[in-house]
Amino acid sequence: MSKQPQLDPKYDPRRIEQDTYQRWETNGYFAPQGNGKPYSIVIPPPNVTGTLHLGHGFQHTIMDLLIRFHRMDGRETLWQTGTDHAGIATQMVVTEQLRAAGTSPTGLGRDEFTNRVWKWRDEAGGTITQQMRRIGSSVDWDRERFTMDEGFSRAVLEVFVRLYDDGLIYRGKRLVNWDPSMQTALSDLEVISEEENGSLWHLRYPLRADTRTMDGKDFLVVATTRPETMLGDAAVAVHPDDERYRNLIGKSVTLPLVDRELPIIADAYVDPEFGTGCLKITPAHDFNDNEIGARHDLELINIFTSTAHLNDNVPERFRGMDRFAARKEIVSSLDSRGLLEKEKDYKVQIPRGERSGEVLEPWLTDQWFVAIKDLADPAIEAVETGRIQFEPKRWENVYFSWMREIKDWAISRQLWWGHQIPAWYDEQGNVYVGRNEQEARTKNNLDNGVALTRDPDVLDTWFSSALWTFATMGWPDETAELSKFHPTDVLVTGHDIIFFWVARMIMMTLRFTGEVPFKQVYVHGLVRDKHGQKMTKTKGNGLDPIDVIDGITREDLITKRTANLTQARLAQKITQDTEKDYPEGIPAFGTDALRFTFSAIASPGQSSYPFDLQQVEGYHFFCNKLWNATKFVLSNVGEDFRMETGNESLADRWIRSQLRDVIRTTRHALSEYRFDRYAQQLYQFTWHEYCDWYLELTKPVLFNEEKGSDAYVAAQSTLVTVLESLVRLLHPLIPYVTETIWQQIAPLCDKNHETIMLAEYPTEDDFLLDEQAEQSIAWLQNVVTAIRNLRSARQIPPGDQVTVQITGHTAADRDAAEDTRVPLSRLAKVSDLDLIDGDTMPIGSTQVVGNLSITLPFADDAERQQETKRLQKEVERLNSELKRSLSKLNNENFVSKAPDEVVNKERDRKTTYESQLQVLEEQLSAIGMG
């Protein structure tokens, strides 16, 4: 990597980030390298139609963090990337474009349509991969895959054919969730069922002339939320033990409007408590009714077309009507015949298509299914036995509860964009499956004289994504990648796709490779806006990660948020909200700040993370802080710099010892997927230890000692060494700023890697533990803080020098004071530090720290008066602490039952309180007398 110019005077992410990424990519740093133990992650392939949202940004940050860490830690690291063809979503997008251009998929025909989609993918599908680069994702672009590329298609065929041959894929006429607008079947998971306002209608079905109910009525009343389906009724059911209707079982009613004779059947499914206890049975249009119908061998009367209009199986006057129009018509027809008993408002669960939002219809069609049980059992076991572990663990229960009740998977879709099902039909409708038509013929001894037609349907997108971990590595061939990088180490995913994707990957991968797809599943929450609201188009509260990185003006943000909105009122509200929340637009915070934010909010236990730009701003300041600290270090190393160890001061030894501790805790945090702690620990160390204390502690050395002296060189060397390690520690989190800094610092440490990305991650053993230094600096910090406290209480201007008297000190304190005299005087603006022996207590403002008393003598009487108040308050506080401590120690049970350690600690506290009180009371009376 070419040498960069000196650090810019100002930290500006825009000046470093994109160039840096480009260098990384062109130099091939993202590819697996070295011969360490393999480590691999596959990206959850984003929809090729998509654009990057904050959720992706979060997820990619987490994965990149793990990848960069392991890569630096010596593992041979593969981050597999790619995109998903996203059947329905993509077909919808392109269809919409065609519609705008005045045509439609059917207008073009299948071949031309799929050509258009491919073309569109090639042109527009790159958006999301470009955006991934902006987040800093170090994926191996050379291995980018697509779920419909050639290799993938081969894998899909292979899986389908093998499952079919094993009897695990079958075709059947079943009731499925049908989307009348998309005109395709959907799986159960793609159905979003929500409560909506509806009605419950009570309808009268006339009994035959010779029958009456127990209470003498000549009709039965059924309750329904979907009166239009009555045209397909096949029976009326009652509970077998329901005394009210016992005499009617086996009799019949006449279906109004149709005049069909319906048997009255008994089925335990019916709840006698609900409505009238009579249930109309429509086996072709309701999942429950379908099961009941099967039990009683009822006829399946399909009354809908594929667009949910009434078909020829209904009386002529209703034919061709839309289902909702038919509902109105039927209700009013019944009403006019006196057959509508009542109608009341009712909350109904309405099933809608996940993508289209259309009300779905249970509809009878021929579809392909995966018989899932044989696949599910080993997949359950893999998690039970711990071959796969979820993190946090509670998600395993979610997985189990779904898997144990799993139903067959409807995999065929009546779309054109996707993997076409490898099945052919002869003229009699017999089905033949093969990897291609020829194989289908050969396997089934069909000569070319038999005309075959291919099944037009495609597979559910998730069928192919289920193969993602192994198909991207070359399966069904036995490739080097598969043996090296599979199973992958961890899957990073949101809980929203555990069923859609995670479970299905586990099932398919176990079946076809005998391996688990991944050893761990890290389940993260969903990013929300700062109020905890879901980010949606209609709320207009969404944020584009790129806008957080590059910044955006208020006007542009409003334009973006209100584009393509159907309702003008919404646009107005969104404009107002945006003006309120972002009066100045969004400044360019940079990728590093955004990544830091993602890491910091990734705490387990939270299933959603509120995203607040103020937080991003804070981490932007953090990057700036690091930048400026680097400027300080660089400004203090000249041509004559030499790296040397052996003469470290207490402060030097202290910061090295602290760094050792941070390396230990951050590595631990990463091993537990505690990205929040990882970020927080590094923030704390960088800002509050390295910058706040250590940098300040080096100033007296750098400014006062002779250049080149042992102490000077030790401070310089430590400043550089610690910073160099620190940026390596931080690199997985904030890759850009650390790379930029590292390029300046690394040469000073004789680090010769071209990039920080490939430098080794720091280890604990890089630095020495030094308890003595830690104690001394802790002492210094206590004393400095105490003096600052007193100064503040006395309102002594920050610039004024003070005299400080210390009593109650031990020999160790004396040594510590001696060792830290210089920095102490600088940090607390102390001109004289007197350690007074004997009993004479100096008079002044006093603060006690442990057994030490620190006193600032008074300058005049006014100060004396003020001090009394402060001391009284302090005495009061200490007294109450002492009281609490005493009550514990006077408790027999506490002393006898609590661990010695705890009791001793309490005793020490008590002693300290007492001596502190004594000092302060003495001081109080001395002041009072003066």
Add this chain to the structure above:
RNA sequence: GGGCGUAUAGCUCAGCGGUAGAGCGCUACGUUGACAUCGUAGAGGUCCCUAGUUCGAUCCUUGGUACGCCCACCA
């Protein structure tokens, strides 16, 4: 109807069987030779309620309340 999660400072969240923490926000004071994108000090919490277990509970257990989520065919 089942299941799960969460309740801690003004806000967003860590934490823990032994005297409550961070970031942001707020207050006061500061142009100290990296940084005002900063520094120093400070205010601010019956750790949702209840009953237990315990020498000791914010933490464990019971029950409850509030909010959120997932699954499910009550017409």
